[in-house]
Amino acid sequence: MNSFSRKYRKLKNNPKLFFKDMWNKQIRKIKQHSPVKYTGKFQYTIVSAVYNVEKYLNDYFKSIVNQSLDFKKHIHIICVDDGSTDHSAQIIKQWQKKYPNNISYYYKENGGQASARNLGLDYVKTEWVTFIDPDDFIHVDYFKIxxxxxxxxxxxxxxxxxLATYHESNESYSYKNGHLSYNYASNTLVPVNNLNNHIHLSVCASMFNNNLIKKYNLFFDEKIKPCFEDGNFISDYLLYSRTNNIKFLPDCYYFYRSRADMSSTTNQQWDQEGKYIDVFKYGYIPMFKKYKKHWGYVPTNIQFTFLFYAIQYFKKFLDQKEKLKNVIDDKKIKIFNKHMNQCFEYIDETTIMKFHLLGCNFFTKKDF
Structure with a gap:
């Protein structure tokens, strides 16, 4: 289907979305070519783990270089090539040649996203750091906001x-339709020690204080695969930020790319053994123990964080238990069930009844 046919079908099926996408696209184009650049107060570093993303890198770099906050004055990019076998390195070096003072490139043998991010963190010198994925992109005013x-x-x-979603298959955008969109109903400042049901799970759509990361020697746990690397890093970060605040920013969009070929880690995670063993052993269970030790209790937001993932397991396998046997054997299924029960020892019944995400209702909760 060509571009015109896709646009016509989108206009016919959802005219409101069609015109909103068209408007936002034009705004981005206008601002990308605008000579206006703002001078800010802070310095930022982007650490990106790169692995075989050659066809996305130009979009990634354009969205950062064309920021309304002056890129040359305020933003540094650290690209860590995690053993790519495509032309990712050549593309990065082309952009590095244009902006030698703002783009750094490092190569390492393939070891996974966490190890690549950890290497990048060693080279961060700015006060603020984020972890934008190289197949995604950001709004032109992202850093200014x-x-x-x-x-x-x-x-x-x-x-x-x-988070907004860019659907590669039909070149459309989805705004404010995510499961955590309630966090962004307004420009909200929330104390870390009273987050309640406010949870945030993406390090890509986050800005962290690097001084705190260095002070507590925080890093991405390379044993947690194929998911929850982000959630674990954020929970560790918040563990030591009890007297500080989080700001939830609406309309400051991070565009997650939903790949047309379904090749992302998100799409493939359910077929990996680590999803059922390592994520619990090195992620969820240690997370609960850390909060119990340092805070004396497990706060609601951390309980919500686990339930957000737990409901996905329940919904996927509750009525299709045979599917699980296609991924792990009976012995490991017993370990998975043991770990799941161990996690629920840290979950309050009142928290379960308050949990409202991912279509969780009473009939799902009774199976908890």
Missing amino acids: IDDEIGKDENIVLIATE
């Missing part, structure tokens, strides 16, 4: 930006 907000409150240690 963040810079303005950080300057308003010295106790902010985490900026949580809003």
